[in-house]
Amino acid sequence: MKATDNTTTGPGWNFDNSYARLPDYLYTRLDPTPVRAPQMAIFNSSLSDALGLATNTLAGDEGVAIFSGNRIPEGAQPICQAYAGHQFGYFTMLGDGRAHLLGEHITPTGQRFDIQLKGSGRTPFSRSGDGRAVLGPMLREYIISEAMHALGISTTRSLAVVTTGEPVYRETPLPGAILTRVAASHIRVGTFEYLAAQGNRDGIRTLAEYTIHRHFPELLQADNPFLALLQTVLEKQVELVVRWLHVGFIHGVMNTDNMALCGESIDYGPCAFMDSYDPDTVFSSIDQDGRYAFARQPAMAQWNVTRFAETLLPVLHDEGEKAVELANRSLATFPDIFQRLRMDGMRAKLGLFTKEDADMSLMQDLLTCMQQNQADYTNTLRDLALETLPDTPFFREPSFTAWHQRWQTRLTRQEEPVEASRALMRAHNPAFIPRNHRVEEALAAAQERHDFTVLEKLLEVLSRPYDDQPEHAEYRQPPPPSEKPYQTFCGT
Ligand SMILES: Nc1ncnc2c1ncn2[C@@H]1O[C@H](COP(=O)(O)OP(=O)(O)OP(=O)(O)O)[C@@H](O)[C@H]1O
Ligand SMILES: [Mg+2]
Numbered sequence: 001m002k003a004t005d006n007t008t009t010g011p012g013w014n015f016d017n018s019y020a021r022l023p024d025y026l027y028t029r030l031d032p033t034p035v036r037a038p039q040m041a042i043f044n045s046s047l048s049d050a051l052g053l054a055t056n057t058l059a060g061d062e063g064v065a066i067f068s069g070n071r072i073p074e075g076a077q078p079i080c081q082a083y084a085g086h087q088f089g090y091f092t093m094l095g096d097g098r099a100h101l102l103g104e105h106i107t108p109t110g111q112r113f114d115i116q117l118k119g120s121g122r123t124p125f126s127r128s129g130d131g132r133a134v135l136g137p138m139l140r141e142y143i144i145s146e147a148m149h150a151l152g153i154s155t156t157r158s159l160a161v162v163t164t165g166e167p168v169y170r171e172t173p174l175p176g177a178i179l180t181r182v183a184a185s186h187i188r189v190g191t192f193e194y195l196a197a198q199g200n201r202d203g204i205r206t207l208a209e210y211t212i213h214r215h216f217p218e219l220l221q222a223d224n225p226f227l228a229l230l231q232t233v234l235e236k237q238v239e240l241v242v243r244w245l246h247v248g249f250i251h252g253v254m255n256t257d258n259m260a261l262c263g264e265s266i267d268y269g270p271c272a273f274m275d276s277y278d279p280d281t282v283f284s285s286i287d288q289d290g291r292y293a294f295a296r297q298p299a300m301a302q303w304n305v306t307r308f309a310e311t312l313l314p315v316l317h318d319e320g321e322k323a324v325e326l327a328n329r330s331l332a333t334f335p336d337i338f339q340r341l342r343m344d345g346m347r348a349k350l351g352l353f354t355k356e357d358a359d360m361s362l363m364q365d366l367l368t369c370m371q372q373n374q375a376d377y378t379n380t381l382r383d384l385a386l387e388t389l390p391d392t393p394f395f396r397e398p399s400f401t402a403w404h405q406r407w408q409t410r411l412t413r414q415e416e417p418v419e420a421s422r423a424l425m426r427a428h429n430p431a432f433i434p435r436n437h438r439v440e441e442a443l444a445a446a447q448e449r450h451d452f453t454v455l456e457k458l459l460e461v462l463s464r465p466y467d468d469q470p471e472h473a474e475y476r477q478p479p480p481p482s483e484k485p486y487q488t489f490c491g492t
Helices: 045-050 061-067 135-150 189-197 201-215 217-221 225-247 294-316 320-331 334-349 359-372 377-383 398-412 418-428 436-449 453-462 470-476
Strands: 027-029 039-043 079-081 084-087 090-093 099-106 112-118 157-169 173-183
Touching: 039 061, 039 135, 045 157, 061 157, 084 189, 090 189, 135 157, 135 173, 135 436, 135 453, 189 201, 189 294, 201 217, 201 225, 201 294, 217 225, 225 294, 225 320, 225 334, 294 320, 294 334, 334 359, 334 418, 359 398, 377 418, 377 470, 436 453, 453 470
Parallel strands: none
Antiparallel strands: 027 079, 039 157, 079 099, 084 090, 099 112, 112 173, 157 173
């Protein structure tokens, strides 16, 4: 049935809550805390349609009631998930301190998605927190997650943001908000670490079996499905982090509790996109040592997968030593898989259909040249696909023109016409990313003036990142020079 036909037939949820049927040490059953005066800030109609929900119904009061946690939709069984995590290298017991999983919605095509409220009230995992979230950061998660989806990167998505009508006290009172997040699941490396920390071996086996059934049922055929799970999770993480590198994305808080086993990017706290190319870029105010700097992300993903492997040791093999050997053999594949995917991606970004040994240095030399000249990462790569390069100082730079000559010669050594290379490049080098100053501008308009038109226009441009959209050329502009480097903040 089309969403538009659904106005009188209810919101269209189809819940089947498999996680809530797992042993109860994995979660606490708890409803969200109702809020005073909720209002819809933004609703994602196209995602709602794609999920087979009744978009017209959810865009109105019914949606406001559900997305604020004031009404539990039929079939939902709210739970808060237990998890732990290594935060900046240090182990902590955590859990959903400000989130409630309403349940798993099954789409008309049979896909299963977690529907989770974030900012929905205190839980047994809240520690000293208030269980709430602020409008700005929730809108930020909405913008970036939807931009990532449009860029073709595996990600959780955002169905709605509602304001709560209640202030949230940080340094000053700020407008409270709740995000409705849609995810393949919320099983984190930290969920396994939570069980491992309690010595719950049966729990590890149960959760690993559940993860395989839910996300990778084909692994049930493997000789050792748990080893296959480790390898698959590893490969998904490599793929994800390579995709991040290729669009200049910096996650900012790659703690093990922010790594989902399904391979989706999750938790858009202090993340941001890089403007001028610098592998040491860090935006997060709390990442003082640059642990999660742009170019350190692959190493950090590997570190996180290693923590996951440790939790699986009891189920990998009955003998401890053999289990360690199996885990190590799997973990050792990370660097080669990374190099392969990284090179495949960079070749596509440079319009190369064939492989040559010197491609690695061709890629590296361009990046070095961009770094030395503080060239804009996104625009430089996108402009390389143009027939005539724009007349900018960077493209006139002798180190660049020398590189350009090498690249042109390389292109002539493949059979594909130059037009095919350009099309390949346009499909792999976005014209539009959520530029930090544009995101801030949209958030300021929404928060300070209740004007959501700036945000909506930004979202529209970001929904087609690989199209030229010459009418929106201003969204490609890097930020004007400023005295202070851009900083992001988390935990708000
Ligand atoms: N205001 C708050 N009240 C209670 N708990 C909080 C609050 N803010 C964060 N937490 C909890 O602190 C932990 C770390 O926070 P972090 O910022 O990584 O996650 P998050 O953004 O809340 O959620 P997620 O990882 O689900 O996107 C999480 O367990 C989170 O639930
Ligand atoms: Mg988190």
